[in-house]
Amino acid sequence: MTQDVHQSGSEDATLAGFRKSIDNxxxxxxxxxxERFRITQAVxxxxxxxxxxxADPGREKEQIARLxxxxxxSELDPEFSEKFLRFIIDEVIRxxxxxxxx
Numbered sequence: 801m802t803q804d805v806h807q808s809g810s811e812d813a814t815l816a817g818f819r820k821s822i823d824n825x826x827x828x829x830x831x832x833x834x835e836r837f838r839i840t841q842a843v844x845x846x847x848x849x850x851x852x853x854x855a856d857p858g859r860e861k862e863q864i865a866r867l868x869x870x871x872x873x874s875e876l877d878p879e880f881s882e883k884f885l886r887f888i889i890d891e892v893i894r895x896x897x898x899x900x901x902x
Contacts, residue, residue, distance in 0.1 A: 836888070837895075844896035854896030860889050 847854060864882055871881035 833888075837892070840892045841895060841899075844892070844899035847896055848899040848902075854900055855893045863889070 844854070846852075864885055867881050867885050868878040871878040
């Protein structure tokens with residue numbers, strides 16, 4: 801039996817399957833970001849103890865270029881990947897500044 805396209809989203813098994821996959825991916829992204837921020841928190845504490853600056857523009861530039869290349873290889877919009885990484889980097893720098901100032 802084929803799925804009726806006029807059914808509501810909650811009754812559509814195909815859509816529900818897609819949404820379950822999206823939910824699983826979102827959960828994995830949250831867990832990966834949490835792990836990334838645990839590591840960058842340790843980096844921020846290390847930088848504060850060793851009087852290193854919170855930001856490293858050279859590394860940031862290298863990372864953005866690297867992830868843009870990966871995005872292109874993965875057929876993901878490199879502009880989006882750069883915006884996403886820049887958002888993360890800005891948040892990490894904010895945390896590193898807090899570690900330095902505390």
